[in-house]
Amino acid sequence: MTSSIQGGANAHRRFAHHVTGLARCLVPASGWIFYRVRDARIDDLLLVDERADRFDAYFQDFQQLDPLSPQACLPRDAVASLGQRLTPALAAHARYYSDFMQPYRLCDAVELYIPAPSGECFGLSVLRDAGMPAFGAAEVASLAALQRLAAMAADTLGPGDVSRPPATRASLLRLYPELTERELDVAHAVSRGMGNKEICREEGMALSTVKTHLQNIFRKTGLRSRTELAGGVEGRRSGP
Structure with missing residues (x-):
């Protein structure tokens, strides 16, 4: 993994595909989104394999309510699951569940945050549709192990590779x-x-x-x- 992502203008996209490919081998899911975080918000999207209607709704109306957003998780939590963090007693979480998760059939999600040498980080959303089981403890642990491996691999990218492509x-x-x-x-x-x-x-x-x-x-x-x-x-x- 490390040697194949070093160098080149497209290293960030290759990194996204490598990490997501490994995650696909570890757990079944229905949606995958790999992105770069800058200033505690989702910045560049590097890989999107997700339903268009749910994706659009999330970024138009529900990103600020997400219990797994960068603002909600960083810098404390590198790996977090929606099932563990969703608190229906909180008004924002209740709205996220009733207005987004239920209508768009989102059952559960796990977010991985992967630090980069520049001080920014990457994020990977692993999503499950309604009808699939929630992520189990063993699955979250497997994704946490991947997060640690990916963090080590990100060190080889170098700050120049991590910055947003100017073109x-x-x-x-x-x-x-x-x-x-x-x-x-x-x-x-x-x-x-x-x-x-x-x-x-x-x-x-x-x-x-x-x-x-x-x-x-x-x-x-x-x-x-x-x-x-x-x-x-x-x-x-x-x-x-």
């Missing part, structure tokens, strides 16, 4: 020259895992304006959902 926005412009400057701003923000309300704050837009830009982006690019955009347009169109 992300330029790649969007190259692939989709028909997008306006503000549409590019929104597309870039979505590709970094930002929800609509976060985009409003960062870009100084009204919520209705963000939604209009998203509609225009999907119409012009032919992309069908935020999942495709957030999964890395450059990787999907140009290959590794």
Whole structure:
């Protein structure tokens, strides 16, 4: 694992695929999301294998309520399960369960936080649909062992490999020259895992304006959902 991820501009994506591939061998799950954390929030999304409707709903309305979010877990907990942390007596947790988990059939989740040399870290969400069992103690322990292994492997990436690729926005412009400057701003923000309300704050837009830009982006690019955009347009169109 270590030798195959060293060096190169795409080391961060290779790392995401290696760690997620190992997790797939350890536990069954229905969704996988690998991302980079910066300033205690989800920043760049490196791998997305998740239902588009649930993914979109999470980043639009429910990220701030998640008991496993970076804000809720870091710096204390490197591995956390939803079954262990969800507290129905808390209003935010109760809403997360009733308005998100139940309608979108999310049974359980485990979050792994993997420290990186730059002081940032990576995150891996392992998700189970309703109808699957909750994660057992042995499964969480196996994922915790993977987290420790991945943390050692992350040391080989080096700070330069961990930083966000500067060409992300330029790649969007190259692939989709028909997008306006503000549409590019929104597309870039979505590709970094930002929800609509976060985009409003960062870009100084009204919520209705963000939604209009998203509609225009999907119409012009032919992309069908935020999942495709957030999964890395450059990787999907140009290959590794």
